Amino acid sequence: MTDRTLPNVVFLGTHGQHNIGDELLLETFLNQFGSGAHYVINTYDTEFTAAQLGNRYSFELIDTARGRRSLLRHLWRADRVVFGGGSIVKELYATTGRNRYATLLMVLAIALFTRRVARRPVSMLNIGVGPITTPAGTRLARLILRQMDLVTVRDQGSLDLCRALGVDAELAADAVFSASAEWLLGGSKKERRPGPLRMGLNLNYAIENPANWDHFTSHLAQALRRLAGSHSLEIHALPMQSRFKDHDDASVLRSFADRLPGIRFVHHTPSTPGEAARIIADCDLVVSERLHAIVMASILDVPAFVLAYDVKVRELSSALALDDYTVDINRPFALEVLAGPLAALVDDLAAARERLAEPVAELRHRAVEAFAVARAWTQQEAEPIGAVAPAPAGASRS
Template identity: 55%
Template sequence: MTAPSRRIVFLGTHGQYNIGDELLLETFLTQLGSQHRYLVNSYDPAFTRAQLRPRFDVEVIDTGADRLRMLRALRSADLLVFGGGSIIKELYASTGRNPYSTLAMILGVVTFARRIARKPVAMLNIGVGPLRTRTGLWLARRILSQVDLVTVRDQKSLDTCRGLGIDAILVPDAVFSADDAFLLQPADDSAAPRTEGPVRVALNLNFDIENPEAWEPFLDRLAEALEGVHSRHPLEVHALPMQIGFKQHDDVDVLDDLARRLTTVPFVRHEPRTHADAARLIRDSDLLVSERLHAIVMASILGVPSFVLAYDVKVRELAKTLGIAERTIDINDPFDVSTLVDGLIDLIAHREEVSAHVRSRSAALRETARRSFEEARSWATGR
């Protein structure tokens, strides 16, 4: 029996050329089902249309310019879904925006959907936090108390919801529902041939950290650590920018900045444009060193060991979920360069063991994520 079709307004951070966000969008629409009709927001509607059509029946509106159109669409939709990402949060000072701007916008949309359009609302596989102030907590409570179904992707988010008096369900990040074939689509021939030589390190950096004053000292320490490892285990660093464009200090800019600080370590510049490009780069590396959450998720699914550069709560929580918290360093505070050197060298020495661990852990999370999507599909089709 064919599942019923629904008109779903699906909102998130799309069209900012962030590979992780675009991968979330692909994942959610695939898991919710291609039989539905979707209205999706995007900062670049043409980009998002090209990404999704013709596989999905989707109308794409401009996030900034079409807000009235979105509200009108809510009146004729069957439900509103927010999918993945750190949705309920105060923005860091490094973004240059009002810390409550995202919360205020979401509060307006959710309130309209529930009180004016009278539609059910779901927030699926989201992150909740950071919420550092009374105002942020108040806004979060006002939003979440109006949502019918809340699933969160980490324990910290669940604890925060409980502290707000919100009934939430703990599930994995949505991308854990993917497997190798999904990440690497369209299929290519095979992995790059493995040869003797330097350790290939895929490296991702993201400027938007909790403590922006720590950024320059962090880059200096990271460069020094990579040089220190290279003197003992020859490295070849491969740039893995997960966001190219849209904002100042994008991942390409900060990776280039790091490259200028390296004196002996070979640095290979890449500009992946899709999640498949990024997945292939990760697959063909020996290990990943990364800030961004979805680079680490993809690496774990592909069995590539990660050293985590924890820049905020969601990445720290992911490291705990994957059981690699000991292979993590917090980049918001000063750290001893030797600690990072020793950690990377230990990971190189044990990379096959860590690879097997994260692949096994990801497989278990995949089963849980897919079960959670079965429940989400049942909820959506029952509206």
């Protein structure tokens, strides 16, 4: 669906990789920005993203892998360019199998073209910054962020890093905290069903220290077997990515289930944020690595035990006051460090739900306020910045 009379917003992110967190960010930003713009959206799977968005917005899609010339033409004639949410300014872990600086270099190329060649207004909204651990990564991150007209970040660690880089940024929250439980679920939340203790479990192989994976998963399996000895436990797989890459969450969870003989393990393969949200809402607690599984659980009033694999998840844990129910899975730890707090959380679920209310309300307030600023920025009439360079072949401002 396309309406050429609307302002033209190029919206960039990691879409179409069948990662529920990234698809949820796209849904959240468009829901908050509304139908008053025409969106140009990059995606690795145009058919999937087109089906996801339906006819709710005026949009067109660019194939992220094969549509680079098209992207340049759209950047040239954009009214606004937005990098929306996610860990955009970061070095990659070895488990990705990619060059440490691949994402930084790709984002830098887009940022420099947008700002210095096309001279269009560009922002990064509700983003995560980091991990950045090398001098080269530091230089790349600083250069990227200095091209931006507006930067809002989702956590205090990202804000501190921006300040260390000499970049002005505003503290917001993860964009999804702007959402209501009803919006996530696509309807009203149902009462919890009686029955066994239902645990949503997410695992993500791409951790900061892959050498600790076997140690971590062995201790997790032991802790869950111990918990099953004192509770009627039913585990529900909560993969946030079930395809697109090797060692996707669904594959990892299927393999992990083999370590839990005698424990009922229900496999799910959600393909949309709504499907994942409904699995979470039907659980008593969530044990998760993935950030957006924890975010959704918090909004849905489901306590989370945090498996901190990454700086962004550690920051979220602190923001939700979940430090007592968090274990750093990148370093060796004694079994009791995981099993003890997990058992304590299970025995204190009602109080844990009550403790979520205040931090979730604060994060929602920050997210809503940040979107008000972002909407005002996107709705300003855009003027090219400084002198305008010659247009790329086949492009025009109209």
